[in-house]
């Protein structure tokens with residue numbers, strides 16, 4: 286069976302500066318796949334290329350057998366790919382529930398995730414539903430941005446560094462929640478720098494380096510062979 | 521000064537303010553959401569006035585021609601806005617401000633000349649609709665019923681505008697688009713059409729204001745530039761992109777103009793410019809606006 290998402294030989298540049306040099310990856314339904322790599326290796330660029338926020342110069346993105354390369358982001362979202370950006374980007378002057386409400390309206394994909402369901406997942410958000418997005422703490426904003434994307438009932442969640450800049454306690458909580466989503470059957474593509482966070486969630490790992498895939502395989506390999514993991518992430 | 525006189529000046533300022541609000545709110549909304557300062561907004565207003573005159577002319581001697589004329593004018597300008605946004609404006613969003621300004625200024629020149637070719641340079645006028653020909657006496661002051669109608673309609677539009685922006689799904693989407701267009705698109709919203717909608721509504725309001733002003737002011741070439749300058753002053757005073765700022769700016773403009781006449785009879789506009797200069801110095805982003813990032 287073909288993978289849910291196939292990324293084939295992506296080359297993406299910002300103007301003249303090339304960043305991706307032929308990234309290929311596959312995600313099957315129900316999997317949690319991690320793009321692992323250090324600062325600036327091209328994780329976010331890969332995710333944005335999948336989402337249609339950047340147009341690759343070469344290569345294809347295939348979603349459920351259909352070539353979606355070059356589609357506008359809103360069409361990709363409506364096709365079932367949910368995007369959680371690394372810088373969170375909650376709408377600062379909309380309240381928590383307004384942030385959630387417009388996401389549901391934007392994606393027009395009814396399903397399991399309703400306002401009540403995301404408040405169940407993140408009870409903390411329920412208690413601040415009328416607070417402006419801009420007044421939330423970093424961790425609260427991260428919960429809101431994940432909840433917001435869930436409101437579109439995606440089949441695949443693109444999660445870009447959810448743990449970035451958050452306190453360890455908050456990171457643990459997020460890990461727990463993302464694990465819950467995974468157990469609920471959601472397919473997840475996670476971009477991460479942290480090995481521990483990645484290994485706690487990943488079924489498979491792609492280790493990126495300077496815009497290429499340096500290593501790919503089941504996360505078990507890295508879990509069992511820390512020397513290999515250290516070597517892959519050393520550069 | 522007696523109270524009655526003050527009251528009548530106040531009402532005249534209020535009428536000016538309502539018109540300015542209807543025009544400036546569209547200008548401000550388009551800037552707040554689309555991030556383009558549309559110089560041609562005043563031209564849409566002028567074309568609305570000309571089209572209203574044209575329809576009244578066609579339908580004469582019918583006495584009730586004014587109402588269909590006003591609606592047709594607003595509708596026609598909305599369609600013009602649709603074409604301008606879909607065919608041209610959308611290519612400007614990621615360009616530098618200078619190009620945006622040059623483009624909208626070019627529209628001002630082209631459409632302004634086109635209007636001169638079609639309607640000439642003579643001043644034209646439209647009479648008040650018969651149902652609103654009379655005047656009411658309030659506190660000893662005579663108020664034309666038509667002005668009263670404009671004040672009520674304008675206030676209703678302002679309230680409706682605000683309710684839509686703050687209390688409806690579409691309004692929330694529009695506010696979100698103003699904050700982060702790309703993110704809204706990545707959540708699944710077709711922001712392109714949202715922009716078109718905002719532009720069309722703003723054009724409709726400009727066309728409607730142009731039509732509504734015809735029984736009060738003569739239609740002349742140059743009214744486009746005059747009104748856009750005034751609308752700019754309003755949004756500079758109130759804060760570009762701020763709804764209540766625009767409302768407040770229009771109210772202040774109207775009153776300062778109306779009472780300024782008493783102080784500088786020949787240069788009433790001077791008091792408005794003076795006010796704008798003061799605001800630009802102490803609060804460059806306007807009374808209720810916020811500093812641009």
Ligand SMILES: Nc1ncnc2c1ncn2[C@@H]1O[C@H](COP(=O)(O)OP(=O)(O)OP(=O)(O)O)[C@@H](O)[C@H]1O
Pocket residue numbers: 299302304322323324325326327328329330331371446478
């Ligand atoms: N808008 C941009 N314009 C030019 N270069 C960019 C831009 N965004 C990113 N880059 C460059 O592209 C490279 C890859 O960036 P990317 O954001 O994809 O990295 P990343 O793996 O997500 O890193 P991080 O862990 O810091 O988020 C980096 O060298 C970065 O400097």
Ligand SMILES: [Mg+2]
Pocket residue numbers: 328329330371445446
């Ligand atoms: Mg990144």
